[in-house]
Amino acid sequence: xxxxxAAGRFQGQLVLTHRDYLIDxxxxxxLAAVFLLLVRHSGQPQLIAYGLVAPVLMAVWSMAMLIxxxxxxxxxxxxxxxxxxxxxxxxxxxxxxxxxxxxxISLLTVVEVFAVSVLGFGITPEVDHPxxxxxxxxxxxxxxxxxxxxxxxxxxATRTARTFQNTLSYPFLLLGGVFVPLDRxxxxxxxxxxxxxxxWSADLLRxxxxxxxxxxxxxxxxxxxxxxxxAALVGRLVLGRVVRMVRETGTVGLx
Amino acid sequence: xxxGITRRVRVLxxxxxxxxxxxxxxxxxxxxxxxxxxRMLAQVLFFATAGNLLGPGQARYLLVGNAVLMVAxxxxxxxxxxxxxxxxxTLPLLVASPSSPSLVxxxxxxxxxxxxxxxxxxxxxxxxPVVHLPIGLSAVALVTCLLVLVGLTTYALxxxxxxxxxxxxxxxxxxxxxxLVVMMALSGVEVPASAVGPVLGRIGAxxxxxxxxxxxxxxxxxxxxxxxxxxxxQEALVGACWLAAAVAVLTLxxxxxxxxxxxxxxx
Numbered sequence: 001x002x003x004x005x006a007a008g009r010f011q012g013q014l015v016l017t018h019r020d021y022l023i024d025x026x027x028x029x030x031l032a033a034v035f036l037l038l039v040r041h042s043g044q045p046q047l048i049a050y051g052l053v054a055p056v057l058m059a060v061w062s063m064a065m066l067i068x069x070x071x072x073x074x075x076x077x078x079x080x081x082x083x084x085x086x087x088x089x090x091x092x093x094x095x096x097x098x099x100x101x102x103x104x105i106s107l108l109t110v111v112e113v114f115a116v117s118v119l120g121f122g123i124t125p126e127v128d129h130p131x132x133x134x135x136x137x138x139x140x141x142x143x144x145x146x147x148x149x150x151x152x153x154x155x156x157a158t159r160t161a162r163t164f165q166n167t168l169s170y171p172f173l174l175l176g177g178v179f180v181p182l183d184r185x186x187x188x189x190x191x192x193x194x195x196x197x198x199x200w201s202a203d204l205l206r207x208x209x210x211x212x213x214x215x216x217x218x219x220x221x222x223x224x225x226x227x228x229x230x231a232a233l234v235g236r237l238v239l240g241r242v243v244r245m246v247r248e249t250g251t252v253g254l255x
Numbered sequence: 256x257x258x259g260i261t262r263r264v265r266v267l268x269x270x271x272x273x274x275x276x277x278x279x280x281x282x283x284x285x286x287x288x289x290x291x292x293x294r295m296l297a298q299v300l301f302f303a304t305a306g307n308l309l310g311p312g313q314a315r316y317l318l319v320g321n322a323v324l325m326v327a328x329x330x331x332x333x334x335x336x337x338x339x340x341x342x343x344x345t346l347p348l349l350v351a352s353p354s355s356p357s358l359v360x361x362x363x364x365x366x367x368x369x370x371x372x373x374x375x376x377x378x379x380x381x382x383x384p385v386v387h388l389p390i391g392l393s394a395v396a397l398v399t400c401l402l403v404l405v406g407l408t409t410y411a412l413x414x415x416x417x418x419x420x421x422x423x424x425x426x427x428x429x430x431x432x433x434x435l436v437v438m439m440a441l442s443g444v445e446v447p448a449s450a451v452g453p454v455l456g457r458i459g460a461x462x463x464x465x466x467x468x469x470x471x472x473x474x475x476x477x478x479x480x481x482x483x484x485x486x487x488x489q490e491a492l493v494g495a496c497w498l499a500a501a502v503a504v505l506t507l508x509x510x511x512x513x514x515x516x517x518x519x520x521x522x
Contacts, residue, residue, distance in 0.1 A: 019425045026429050030436035034445055041446040042309035050308070167290040170297035180304045 007097035021067050024059040028109040031055040032116040049209035052125055054179040056109050060144050063106040065168045068099040068148030072156045091243050092236045099148045103141050132217045133208035139221045143197040143228025150235035157242050177202045197227040266354050270362030278366040295325050295374040299382055315386040320444035322378035323471055326402050327464045329371025330409025333364035334431035337417025338424040350512050357505035368406045375402045397474050401467055408463035408494025415501035443468050466490040
């Protein structure tokens with residue numbers, strides 16, 4: 001527990017003092033305004049839920065890739081990686097703790113989007129299924145932490161992955177159906193898109209804001225959690241191998 | 256007089272060349288094509304598919320707007336790359352050199368322009384057929400010229416923002432990204448200017464991209480001629496104003512830095 005608190009304090013300070021890390025907290029209200037403008041202009045009020053869910057998922061994903069993905073890499077830049085790896089604590093647990101802090105901060109965008117909707121557009125979002133919404137958001141946060149942990153591991157394991165960090169945004173957001181549901185995309189994209197937890201999250205969160213009953217909420221939440229868990233396990237495996245290798249070869253500061 | 260201009264052009268070209276070296280250090284042709292370019296196409300496609308959901312004609316409107324936005328996005332990267340001089344430790348050298356630091360900083364990010372135009376044009380040519388957007392050869396030539404113009408005008412805004420955050424380097428991406436999303440809302444990228452109301456519409460008219468994008472839409476609608484030329488002239492005027500503001504701020508900061516000895520733009 002003390003490890004979680006210490007890691008949380010450190011990561012929280014890092015995010016809040018490095019102002020570039022706040023990019024999504026600044027961008028999300030503006031993006032929410034863009035999406036709500038689009039929906040208002042289209043004259044289709046039934047799409048408001050789409051305009052509310054999209055900016056939140058975009059922010060959560062973006063912060064996971066940009067901040068959590070850099071957790072280990074930023075240690076290397078700060079010169080603390082050697083000390084952390086030399087410490088008796090389980091390195092992967094430390095990374096997971098820090099990733100969770102970032103993911104929790106990214107959920108602030110839910111409040112931001114709500115505020116833009118009410119104050120900027122006079123739309124008070126109607127949450128027809130509040131329990132599904134809350135559980136869906138928590139499951140999404142958990143899956144995001146898992147995906148971010150995998151990215152953090154990959155960014156250390158291979159420098160090539162770091163090169164593609166900026167490219168992990170829109171291709172995933174498109175296939176993840178964060179605004180346009182995956183069902184509306186060509187059929188050949190469905191198998192790929194369903195491997196991305198965002199597609200399940202987006203469908204579930206939109207359904208939670210719609211009056212119709214939510215079918216199969218429990219198993220959809222399980223799928224989101226399962227995909228997140230899978231990513232987390234692969235991330236832990238990769239991170240474990242990298243740490244073992246740099247310890248054995250003494251190349252911790254060199255890789 | 257002539258030798259002065261030649262010297263300035265030479266400084267500008269050397270600065271551009273140094274910036275291009277930064278670009279080639281970040282990207283190989285493979286990482287650019289299969290990473291960067293694909294990401295740009297995905298963003299355009301993201302909004303174009305949203306158009307299919309929003310109503311008839313929207314997919315085409317959004318594809319055009321977001322393809323041009325890719326050029327603006329690259330123009331605004333000048334904000335970040337302007338601050339790289341401080342991170343690289345070369346800013347004090349620039350301030351100490353007899354050349355104008357503002358001239359060097361004006362040229363050092365020009366490498367984003369061909370990148371942006373390639374992404375914007377690539378989006379038009381590759382994704383245009385998805386929304387049944389026919390583009391003839393003459394339209395392609397005119398659109399390319401207008402994309403270059405939008406690249407230059409948004410570059411001027413990016414440079415201005417870069418001049419403001421020159422010593423607050425950890426704000427560079429926050430500022431440029433916020434500016435980009437504001438342009439998405441107010442410059443007619445996602446919705447027409449009429450959809451945001453008169454006050455925000457006037458703010459949009461003072462931003463680069465707005466008139467250039469409108470000109471491109473006119474060309475694609477087959478309505479060329481005088482109106483396109485007028486819009487292009489308005490776009491150029493807006494860009495020139497932002498460039499003047501950027502050079503003024505950079506010159507002022509360099510002068511102050513030299514006078515009080517900080518020489519790092521730290522004051």
